[in-house]
Amino acid sequence: MASTAGTAGTNSRAHQFSIRSYLDRWAARGDAPPRVTSTLNAVHDDDLEVFLKNLGVAAAFHAGMLKCAFCGDVITFENLYSVFADSGAVRFACDRADCAKALASKVANRVA
Numbered sequence: 292m293a294s295t296a297g298t299a300g301t302n303s304r305a306h307q308f309s310i311r312s313y314l315d316r317w318a319a320r321g322d323a324p325p326r327v328t329s330t331l332n333a334v335h336d337d338d339l340e341v342f343l344k345n346l347g348v349a350a351a352f353h354a355g356m357l358k359c360a361f362c363g364d365v366i367t368f369e370n371l372y373s374v375f376a377d378s379g380a381v382r383f384a385c386d387r388a389d390c391a392k393a394l395a396s397k398v399a400n401r402v403a
Contacts, residue, residue, distance in 0.1 A: 339368070346374070346381055359385040361393045 334342045343349040351357050357366040360382040364370065372386040373394055384394045 334374075336368075339371075342374075348381060357383050359383060359387070359390055361385075361390040362387060 340349065343352050348357060352366065355365045355367075358364065359366060360377065361384060364385045364387070366383045366385060370385045370387075371383065372391055373384040375382050375384065375394065375398075377397075384390050
């Protein structure tokens, strides 16, 4: 069994690497990139049907009338990536990589 004598101070919280403290020190120097924060709201798969009904789009969803805002593919339970607001309208994004990137770009531009 290894001895822990003399090592109590080396593993203290003050000596451990912390991303938070590193970023705080970086920001204090003044050369850190600006912090971007946003809120992510999520809906569990089990609650998706209720969520769609609350948005008033459940019937259109089941009829295959909802399309991806970026590529035009029909949105299904299998390919739904995101539901987002755009100019007061409810929009959908499918899980294609190009569409996910386009959505990320749209959100980043909205924050900037």
